Amino acid sequence: MSHIALYRAWRPQTFRDMVGQQHIIQTLQNAIREQRVSHAYLFNGPRGTGKTTAAKVMAKAINCERGPATEPCNECDACRGITAGTIMDVVEIDAASNRGIDEIRDIRDKVRYAPSEVRYKVYIIDEVHMLTSEAFNALLKTLEEPPGHVIFILATTEPHKLPATIISRCQRFDFRQVSLPEQTERLRQICEAEEISAEADALAYIARLSDGGMRDAISLLEQASAFGGGRITLDGAVEVTGGLAAEQFAQLADAIQTGNAADILPLVEGLMQAGKSPDKCLENLIYYFRDLLVLKLAPGGRASTERIVDQQRYHAMAEAFSSDRLFRMIDILNQYQNEIRHASLPQTIFEVALMKVSTLSNDGGAPAAASGASNGMPAASGDVKLMQQRIDTLERKLEEIAKAGVHPIAEGRPQDSAASKNPNRGAFRSAGGGGVLPRQTIKLDPYLAAADSQATNQVRMRWNEILQRVKEARITVHAWLVDGEPVSAADNTVLVAFKNTMHRETTEKPANRELIERIFQEAFGRPVHLATVMFKDWSAASVAAPAQVAEPLRMEQQDESGQVPNQPEWVEEAVKLFGEDLVVVEDK
Template sequence: MSDGTSRLSLYRRWRPQRFADVVGQEDVVRTLRNAIVAHDVAHAYLFAGERGIGKTSVARILARAVNCLRPADGEPCNECPNCLAVSAGRSLDIVEIDGASNRGIDHIRKLREEVNFAPTDLRVKVYIIDEVHMLTTEAFNALLKTLEEPPTHVIFVFATTEPHKLPRTIVSRCQAFEFRRVSVQAIEAQLKRIAEAEDLRLTDAAASLIARRANGGLRDAVVMLEQAATYGRDSITDDAVLEMLGLAPRETQVAFLDAIERADRAALLSTIDSLTERGKDLELFLGDVIALVRERIGRGEGAVDRDVRLARGLLAIRTDLYRALDRQVRLEIGVLALAGSLADAPAAVSGTRGAASRPKPERPAEKAPPARAAAPAHEPIAEPRSERPPLPDDALALWHSLLGEIEKDRIAIAAYLTEATPSVEGKLLVLLFSPEHTFHKESLEKNENMQYVAGAVRRHFGDGWRVDVRIDANAQRKALPSEVLLEKARLVCQVFDGRIVKEAS
């Protein structure tokens, strides 16, 4: 190896070399070590889980452990000739294949011939196939034949982020392990360990910020740490991390949330202005603000019903920002409308609610549905009209109890559902979306969402009830106080050439 150890990326340098060093996959590691100690290693393993959480690292440790000349307690010694050969990538008996770029039958045919030869320099040949779900059907079939009669000197490790795409026949021949996302605490602790060893000054706040941003992926976290170290010249503060990632500090998020709740339009607009000027990512910012509301709901603080409405409005705005080019204007209009609707809404409205067992979340019901903050621009305000007979009272009550439950459990789904007009055909609940809400309909139709909604419908309406979603031009929305505000903002926006002036109301 070259002497460029310091040039090696932080992530590669901190790659675990022993099972005990693997962060956050305790169950997997314990089982593998026990198997090695008991000389009971399987012929094929399936490592499933998100990217960057240690699948390949564990596969490589396993490759050394089964070949180590002086293993201790299931761990490789990392010093014997075998361990060194594997670590240095010198052994012909350890083969790593990227399933994404070697998808075809030819590669697997070659592999099938090779596996029959005895190992050249080690005890056991280990084939690590990454992203194995990418293989073609033909390649899988060829692989399957090898798995049916595996030579004793071979171990396969298949790694995948999408185990559901693997043929059952393959999965059933593997011992499968599910790798978990690494917890925020575990990532934080590891970042601090690395920083200390590498002489990086990392503040607690920065460590926690990176850990939360990494979303369970240790590799991403270490890469972020390294970037931050380069960025902040070895002194890593939360400010430096925020700056690097284009994020706003928490105080700004809190103040922004506060401004929405106080309907302080000037503060909202000037904050958005300043974020844009400083090149912050508005969508990420909104995501952070939503997370604040979510935390508050989770802590059971404040008016939960109001917070749910607030979160739903913010989610709708974020949906609107996604893929939009004019994000600043959309965010401005969205939060102005949301602030307006929160201010207009009465503090509590007792609607027709079905579930008496639950505390009734306040819901303005038909009188004033939640903020339609994210309507696309240039859309005329819909005339109130309804060609379908209204939902009978008892069904309406059931619908509200269903929404109430989903709001607490899956707020994104609730956000989509609130745009629907429910209607009943026999034992079929039909959710009608106006054409402009095609996105909501399509989001709901995603398999897992639909199953969830169908389950909720059965729980609230009864067994035998089914649910369907449709686009219906008649499913139009009523003009609401918030939309009047929205329309005003739009007019102002048009007049001033796409820029909203501060006095939008």
């Protein structure tokens, strides 16, 4: 049996057959019983929850030859004709393809005539939010003064796109997503009736994937049945829907928990070679970590773990993550899920997302344990703590040096021209004698004084544009810079505050800094440097800082002599009348 035949066979023909909408069904039945049927209804809710089906059952109930009845008999000529679509007085219109004013005018002209075959004329307009503004205006006139023999039923998944004048003239019913137990039970009934062998875990997994839509659940059931030859197993359902198996979940979670990027990349490559979709994998991971979070915060309840077979290993994995880290990881993965749908390189976005969440520690912010230098194994916790202590000691020493007004320069390396122009830029070598670790120590006083300046506001307003340019130039740099926030602009320098130490250090690497400063120059039309600071240090300094006056970062284009050209007279007059504050008016 094909999916279309299966869906039609199990499409509700009466109110009692509908799943999950008892509150709406009771209200409609009471209105029919008391003969208080409204002239216009608005059914809105997620896809596949029964909006159009309820509209057709409603049309049959009020036009049934044995009624109006709270349940259609489905035996009389009117009920059978409406089910088959042969009753001309019950019209179903797809507003997505008939969205113009001419179609609505045609309805307006025909509603004046009495029904010829049944008791009421019923117009079911599906996806009504797709109508044009002119069509809505034409429909509004009909809804204001409807004939007594006409009933309108509007269905939509996006009610916020409807004019308030339309909504106010309808009785609105909000269809909700069908719950997992209700969906699972209906799928079990279908399998029994169709003689399909199905595992309980497989039905629960299919119900979970449908996002509360009964129609989607039946479609996935038919797909899994065809794949398994009439037998539906959990592994088969996972395979045919493009999901991840339990072992793949566990491997990815282990690599993320230990912060081992050397294991993450081969796992992602294996998933891609198996034909998995990056956006689907990311969606499944969000569900997986959500289940871990539910298990930690509500251990006494029943966590939704239909995808997981090995419950013992699942509990052990939940213990390996803190609640703060799980919250932060879900936020990050959700942000990348929005980007991956429109990305030209979805696999790269998926890899960056996994590597980013792997850098989080159990406090949700600091870097996780570093990987081994040669064998790819995680470093011992004692070594990590010792390294962190040494870094903290060096940071305190640099802060003391900065307070004294001395700016350290990379050892054995002369200042370049950019550094000589901007004395706030500096770096030091790591304790192991390796490459330059680009950690800045700067005086915050000039930036504190310019925190609310016009130049700072200009940088903030254009920050999203700058991030987009950086993303187009190199997405890996964008992944680190997006954690920062511009807090001030002074002395031809933009100061960016970071919450995460690793994000700041990676942004300050010479290659990354050079790219960002090049974007600054393209955006502002002149050389602009980058300075960074930890957000906690900026906040502490903001509280204790005295009011000072600093030279703001001027964004105007200089002439050949290096001077900012005079403004036109009309600009100077406008400044005198309205002030220097820049106001941006957005047309919503």
